[in-house]
Amino acid sequence: MLKIEHLSKNYGDKIAVDDLNLHIAPGEIYGFIGHNGAGKTTTLKSVAGILQFDTGEIYIDGKSIRTQPLECKHSFAYIPDNPDLYDYMTGIKYLNFIADIFGVSAKDRQLHIRKYGDIFEMTGELAQPIAAYSHGMKQKLAIISAWLHQPKLILMDEPFVGLDPKAAHLLKGMMREVCDAGGAIFFSTHVLEVAEKLCDKVAIIKKGKLVRSGTMEEVKGDDSLEDVFLELEGESC
Structure with a gap:
């Protein structure tokens, strides 16, 4: 459904995303976590066709967001972290x-x-x-x-911010319905408890580099996602 291959994006001398590779398959809720400034929003905006990226390719349902942006945009929806309506x-x-x-x-x-x-x-x-x-x-x-x-693919940047508990619960159910119907969800969040309970797979990004990804069991093992995240945050890149 979504393939991110060797994605890199720089802002001047700052590397925002560094050779990122991810694959989100149909039926998957894929969580994307990292500290503020780690590269989550830059990645999501690149996938959505809002930001031009320096190197790499992004494919949505087999089409390139770089060369077939309109065809791609018919297949997905994007919710930014602060909806500008x-x-x-x-x-x-x-x-x-x-x-x-x-x-x-x-x-x-x-x-x-x-x-x-x-x-x-x-x-x-x-x-x-x-x-x-x-x-x-x-x-x-x-x-x-x-x-x-x-849409077949829904991209969301911190979708639970500002929602009351009931609305957040309803959104989680809607996300699962999309994936049960063969769609896919790729979303960033700081709410690690939600990610741990909801996601089929998760990726952790730090200073623009992917440091761990896979199924929830592969990423966290016998620990909590919070423990793994804090441990990785404490390591040097």
Whole structure:
């Protein structure tokens, strides 16, 4: 579903991502963890086609994000760590705008907006301007918009930040449903307990370099993910 091959990205003299290789297969929830500035957001933005990268290749469903960006973008959805929505729009206008971009039919968009709006208890708020939404409500709206066109791959940067416990629980269930249907999830998080319980596989990045990856059992063994992460953080690269 997603192949990242020898990805490198520099900002001047700073190496943000250094020869990163990852493969996320259909059916997998893949967690991406690391300290602030480790390269998680740069990687996700590169996969989403927002950032140009210096070397390497990224393939989404067999297509290159570098040479076939539009075809790739029809296959995935991306939720940034701080959703930058159009505050002048109402929630429903924003969702219809996203549905128009992805060519979602009137019947399907109505079905999905109602389904996910009800799940997050947002249906009654969709007529309100986004400017009046709390951070948590904006996060819920971004999640609903990501699910609208039923993408094969969903990329998320710290998706649980700002969500209340109930909404976080609902999102975890939605993530599993996507993967059970043959899709894949690639997301970053600082909430290691969530990653440990939810993810099929996990990758740990430090100063732009991949330091460990694999199934949860392979990465943490008999320890907790938190213990492994803190141990790796204490080692020199």
